[in-house]
Amino acid sequence: MKLAYWMYAGPAHIGTLRVASSFKNVHAIMHAPLGDDYFNVMRSMLERERNYTPVTASVVDRNVLARGSQEKVVDNIVRKDKEETPDLIVLTPTCTSSILQEDLENFVERAQIDAKGDVMLADVNHYRVNELQAADRTLEQIVKYYIEKAKKKGELPEGKTEKPSVNIIGVSTLGFHNQHDCTELKRLMTDLGIEVNEVIPEGASVHNLKNLPRAWFNLTPYRELGVMAAQYLESEFGTPYIDITPMGVVETARCIRKIQQVVNAQGANVDYEEYIDNQTLHVSQAAWFSRSIDCQNLTGKKAVVFGDNTHAAALTKILAREMGIHVVWAGTYCKYDADWFRQEVSEYCDEVLISEDNGEIGDAIARVEPSAIFGTQMERHVGKRLDIPCGVIAAPIHIQNFPIGYKPFMGYEGTNQIADLVYNSFTLGMEDHLLEIFGGHDTKEVITKGISADSDLNWTKDAKAELNKVPGFVRGKVKRNTEKFARERGIGEISLEVMYAAKEAVGA
Amino acid sequence: MTNAVQPEALTFECETGNYHTFCPISCVSWLYQKIEDSFFLVIGTKTCGYFLQNAMGVMIFAEPRYAMAELEEGDISAKLNDYDELKRLCLQIKRDRNPSVIVWIGTCTTEIIKMDLEGLAPKLESEIGIPIVVARANGLDYAFTQGEDTVLAAMAARCPKQVLEAEKEERTGIQKLLSFGRKKEEVAAEESEYFNHPPLVLFGSLPDPVVTQLTLELKKQGIKVSGWLPAKRYTELPVIEEGYYVAGLNPFLSRTATTLMRRRKCKLIGAPFPIGPDGSRAWIEKICSVFGIEPKGLAEREKQIWENLEDYIQLIRGKSVFFMGDNLLEISLARFLIRCGMTCPEIGIPYMDKRYQKAELEMLEKTCQEMGAPLPKIIEKPDNYNQIQRIYELQPDLVITGMAHANPLEARGINTKWSVEFTFAQIHGFTNARDILELVTRPLRRNNALKDLGWDKLVKEEAKV
Numbered sequence: 020m021k022l023a024y025w026m027y028a029g030p031a032h033i034g035t036l037r038v039a040s041s042f043k044n045v046h047a048i049m050h051a052p053l054g055d056d057y058f059n060v061m062r063s064m065l066e067r068e069r070n071y072t073p074v075t076a077s078v079v080d081r082n083v084l085a086r087g088s089q090e091k092v093v094d095n096i097v098r099k100d101k102e103e104t105p106d107l108i109v110l111t112p113t114c115t116s117s118i119l120q121e122d123l124e125n126f127v128e129r130a131q132i133d134a135k136g137d138v139m140l141a142d143v144n145h146y147r148v149n150e151l152q153a154a155d156r157t158l159e160q161i162v163k164y165y166i167e168k169a170k171k172k173g174e175l176p177e178g179k180t181e182k183p184s185v186n187i188i189g190v191s192t193l194g195f196h197n198q199h200d201c202t203e204l205k206r207l208m209t210d211l212g213i214e215v216n217e218v219i220p221e222g223a224s225v226h227n228l229k230n231l232p233r234a235w236f237n238l239t240p241y242r243e244l245g246v247m248a249a250q251y252l253e254s255e256f257g258t259p260y261i262d263i264t265p266m267g268v269v270e271t272a273r274c275i276r277k278i279q280q281v282v283n284a285q286g287a288n289v290d291y292e293e294y295i296d297n298q299t300l301h302v303s304q305a306a307w308f309s310r311s312i313d314c315q316n317l318t319g320k321k322a323v324v325f326g327d328n329t330h331a332a333a334l335t336k337i338l339a340r341e342m343g344i345h346v347v348w349a350g351t352y353c354k355y356d357a358d359w360f361r362q363e364v365s366e367y368c369d370e371v372l373i374s375e376d377n378g379e380i381g382d383a384i385a386r387v388e389p390s391a392i393f394g395t396q397m398e399r400h401v402g403k404r405l406d407i408p409c410g411v412i413a414a415p416i417h418i419q420n421f422p423i424g425y426k427p428f429m430g431y432e433g434t435n436q437i438a439d440l441v442y443n444s445f446t447l448g449m450e451d452h453l454l455e456i457f458g459g460h461d462t463k464e465v466i467t468k469g470i471s472a473d474s475d476l477n478w479t480k481d482a483k484a485e486l487n488k489v490p491g492f493v494r495g496k497v498k499r500n501t502e503k504f505a506r507e508r509g510i511g512e513i514s515l516e517v518m519y520a521a522k523e524a525v526g527a
Numbered sequence: 528m529t530n531a532v533q534p535e536a537l538t539f540e541c542e543t544g545n546y547h548t549f550c551p552i553s554c555v556s557w558l559y560q561k562i563e564d565s566f567f568l569v570i571g572t573k574t575c576g577y578f579l580q581n582a583m584g585v586m587i588f589a590e591p592r593y594a595m596a597e598l599e600e601g602d603i604s605a606k607l608n609d610y611d612e613l614k615r616l617c618l619q620i621k622r623d624r625n626p627s628v629i630v631w632i633g634t635c636t637t638e639i640i641k642m643d644l645e646g647l648a649p650k651l652e653s654e655i656g657i658p659i660v661v662a663r664a665n666g667l668d669y670a671f672t673q674g675e676d677t678v679l680a681a682m683a684a685r686c687p688k689q690v691l692e693a694e695k696e697e698r699t700g701i702q703k704l705l706s707f708g709r710k711k712e713e714v715a716a717e718e719s720e721y722f723n724h725p726p727l728v729l730f731g732s733l734p735d736p737v738v739t740q741l742t743l744e745l746k747k748q749g750i751k752v753s754g755w756l757p758a759k760r761y762t763e764l765p766v767i768e769e770g771y772y773v774a775g776l777n778p779f780l781s782r783t784a785t786t787l788m789r790r791r792k793c794k795l796i797g798a799p800f801p802i803g804p805d806g807s808r809a810w811i812e813k814i815c816s817v818f819g820i821e822p823k824g825l826a827e828r829e830k831q832i833w834e835n836l837e838d839y840i841q842l843i844r845g846k847s848v849f850f851m852g853d854n855l856l857e858i859s860l861a862r863f864l865i866r867c868g869m870t871c872p873e874i875g876i877p878y879m880d881k882r883y884q885k886a887e888l889e890m891l892e893k894t895c896q897e898m899g900a901p902l903p904k905i906i907e908k909p910d911n912y913n914q915i916q917r918i919y920e921l922q923p924d925l926v927i928t929g930m931a932h933a934n935p936l937e938a939r940g941i942n943t944k945w946s947v948e949f950t951f952a953q954i955h956g957f958t959n960a961r962d963i964l965e966l967v968t969r970p971l972r973r974n975n976a977l978k979d980l981g982w983d984k985l986v987k988e989e990a991k992v
Binding site: 059095516522523 | 544545546547548549550551552570572573574576577578580581582591594595596597598599600602603607612613615616619620635636638639640665666667668669670671735736739740743831832835912915929930931932933934935938957958961985986
């Protein structure tokens with residue numbers, strides 16, 4: 020047992036659900052007790068989805084414990100197949116079903132007999148993998164399933180596309196700024212004259228998966244999701260994949276150069292150097308920003324970075340290499356992939372921190388007292404407590420991290436967004452600091468306009484205590500309304516009763 | 528609806544139970560705040576933790592007095608010893624937080640692996656010297672607010688049986704403190720404001736301001752509230768002796784009621800719940816009638832509240848409301864809204880205890896008759912998919928639903944109100960009736976403001992195969 024208050028990566032089934040519900044017309048059925056369909060709430064709230072989340076639960080209750088859920092799961096799959104005619108139903112095990120050890124594989128086979136769509140069991144072990152690993156695995160599983168299916172039916176298209184083309188693998192629902200990144204990457208590919216063959220899983224149809232081998236190469240922008248699928252495609256079709264995250268000016272250039280190398284090796288003849296140069300010096304503002312006086316002021320400022328592998332590694336490199344900021348430590352919660360992270364960032368920070376324990380991260384922040392933090396929502400709150408500004412760069416995230424406006428982290432527009440994020444975090448901290456030195460804003464105690472200042476009314480102790488329970492931002496209003504009420508009725512002393520009578524009378 | 532003949536009595540149906548609700552462990556979020564010296568330890572998996580973390584939003588960052596005892600593979604396969612593991616964690620909690628009680632919340636996983644929490648607790652309790660209360664608030668058996676029910680039922684067993692002499696001093700000490708050093712005569716005079724009736728204990732966790740309001744409401748009738756289950760602190764749990772009267776504040780507390788009746792030999796006052804001015808009046812009247820007290824001024828009070836609500840009621844009169852069902856407050860809310868002039872074709876509800884909610888159901892029926900509204904269908908363990916088909920058919924003016932369906936319904940031009948807000952808002956008593964309508968009318972007010980824009984349907988027509 021582990022005493023835990025907070026976790027960075029969710030349980031395995033969340034990863035599976037993220038992948039399944041990113042596809043078009045794929046439905047996931049969770050084998051789970053009542054209340055475990057919380058994923059639907061998150062998707063509906065965070066992503067502000069207009070459509071119903073294609074996830075239902077086959078509810079595990081007492082009866083299921085007694086009898087087994089056999090018929091129930093099969094019935095639920097067949098029913099969903101009829102109701103929504105999905106292309107694929109993914110039966111998703113949860114922590115509860117893991118311990119029940121029912122033969123879910125068998126249910127899937129039986130349901131497949133009656134279902135028109137395909138049925139599949141997500142192959143993830145709840146106690147061994149987390150959300151990110153499960154997502155990676157499920158994506159590979161689905162890709163493999165449809166490639167093999169097409170092979171069997173002889174429907175696998177021959178050869179590559181005429182022009183250089185790419186599959187973008189790993190864009191998914193509830194991913195940090197994934198939608199914006201995807202748009203930016205497509206734009207980048209268009210600039211480079213590369214066709215986008217498929218984007219998976221977000222918005223993709225499973226019927227199109229058989230087209231994946233037609234791409235000249237695969238791009239996996241996120242370290243956490245998509246690499247397994249890309250490796251499978253490489254081993255099966257020899258399609259090379261590029262796993263350089265185009266985040267930051269230098270890394271974007273490196274990614275583009277790698278693309279150049281890969282497509283030229285397959286007979287294209289492209290030279291992107293001029294494009295990189297032009298973008299870097301004149302289109303993206305980030306390189307100029309690094310050179311500007313603003314950024315000079317950031318030189319040697321201390322920062323810490325924490326997040327998932329992709330974003331924490333990229334941000335560390337941007338801060339250290341592109342802005343001259345001193346990254347005291349950089350960390351990740353992707354413990355299972357810690358070696359990769361160490362290798363990526365060790366030369367750009369003093370220390371590497373690998374941990375899933377938010378307490379440990381909080382302590383490490385308090386210890387080094389950085390001028391700014393770049394982390395998850397958890398680090399933002401640590402920052403609040405310590406009065407250190409924080410830019411959010413990775414999940415876990417809240418609704419404000421699903422902006423409606425265009426805010427990619429990748430590509431050249433992404434470099435602009437990151438420059439803003441970094442600069443705003445630091446200047447806010449500076450402003451605060453200066454204010455403190457010069458005695459703060461004018462005065463905190465604004466002279467109240469209310470009649471309450473020279474009140475002729477007595478508040479009983481109970482009532483006063485009650486008034487203090489009212490949230491600060493409306494307390495003044497409640498006080499004024501109550502006193503007005505009392506005055507109108509000629510009540511001299513305000514007791515609890517008077518307070519509530521006033522509330523009822525004015526309806527506030 | 529094509530029903531030509533209206534049914535005479537309420538109809539009850541039961542569907543598949545494929546519906547969305549919160550896991551009952553969510554009760555820790557409001558109970559840890561209510562019981563200030565408690566610590567809630569949820570013994571479960573990452574799934575439970577992930578739910579709590581996301582459902583509670585910012586609360587999680589406020590150093591909450593709850594945590595997960597996250598089970599690992601070794602716990603599941605019994606490689607590790609449950610007792611030793613729990614002891615280690617509880618000692619850590621004792622050291623860091625020193626609570627007056629640790630509440631263990633059993634989950635689906637502890638049920639399935641049959642971890643004997645009830646057996647382990649007394650042993651560990653005597654070893655570490657902190658009371659351990661066990662509540663099995665799991666998704667296998669319960670829905671959302673029923674979590675509180677399991678905790679309060681377990682707490683009911685911990686209420687002191689009678690006031691010990693030594694403690695009496697302490698308790699009156701608290702009384703003295705509450706009376707802010709007023710003179711003895713004054714306190715005695717205050718005592719005389721009450722009728723001489725048998726002790727009454729109220730059960731149900733409500734925010735402190737609402738506790739004060741309802742206590743005062745009964746005081747006006749000369750009824751003294753001897754205690755609340757739960758109290759602000761675990762160490763202040765009320766004395767419950769055989770023969771005490773108890774009354775529930777919330778419709779989802781049937782286990783607590785049963786426990787108080789069977790184990791503590793209390794008499795349950797079965798009344799409608801004090802939600803809405805009609806419910807509040809009925810609740811007080813019923814308590815008065817049990818004690819043989821003639822209620823004073825209730826009719827005028829109710830009338831006055833209704834008058835104050837008129838501006839909101841105008842917005843909903845004649846409109847229809849559909850409850851998808853997820854928190855068990857549905858019957859009381861529907862009854863209130865029908866009294867406001869709404870119609871209600873369907874009340875979905877996770878679980879319907881017809882005995883505990885008897886008075887409330889009768890009042891619902893009576894309200895429908897008096898308002899000339901058709902009797903709603905009550906759907907226990909609803910099936911959300913079927914409900915959505917019915918919603919499309921009925922096109923209700925307002926759907927009260929969980930967040931999983933709210934945005935998709937709004938995108939299809941159907942007004943929704945998020946049901947969970949009713950569990951967190953202050954909705955009890957005369958004073959808070961307006962808050963309920965504030966919630967109910969909010970989507971209508973908002974959508975009225977936008978209605979000329981022609982942005983009702985924001986999804987492309989779905990091809991129906």
